[in-house]
Amino acid sequence: MSLELKLGTGRPDVRNEEVVREPQSMSHQRKIYQSENGDSWWLCFEETGRICVLREANASSGGKATKLEIADFISEGKAGPEHRAFIRMLGELAKVD
Numbered sequence: 001m002s003l004e005l006k007l008g009t010g011r012p013d014v015r016n017e018e019v020v021r022e023p024q025s026m027s028h029q030r031k032i033y034q035s036e037n038g039d040s041w042w043l044c045f046e047e048t049g050r051i052c053v054l055r056e057a058n059a060s061s062g063g064k065a066t067k068l069e070i071a072d073f074i075s076e077g078k079a080g081p082e083h084r085a086f087i088r089m090l091g092e093l094a095k096v097d
Contacts, residue, residue: 033085
């Protein structure tokens with residue numbers, strides 16, 4: 001059994017998209033980080049095979065959700081706590097018991 005990972009289209013016009021949060025459209029999600037102000041970031045595996053980061057703004061900021069391509073989320077110069085949490089998550093996945 002092979003697994004094809006779709007990391008996005010690579011087209012700049014569709015890299016980051018505002019979405020209406022629909023949990024049924026995401027087959028698997030894992031919380032990456034939740035900030036003190038209530039923003040949260042999720043690693044999402046969509047039913048289509050696409051992997052992305054979903055950022056949910058807190059209610060006082062409008063509560064909008066934005067899908068980010070992995071490459072955009074971890075691009076050079078991004079070193080916030082959500083990025084460090086993502087790297088820690090990858091490290092945990094890479095550990096072998």
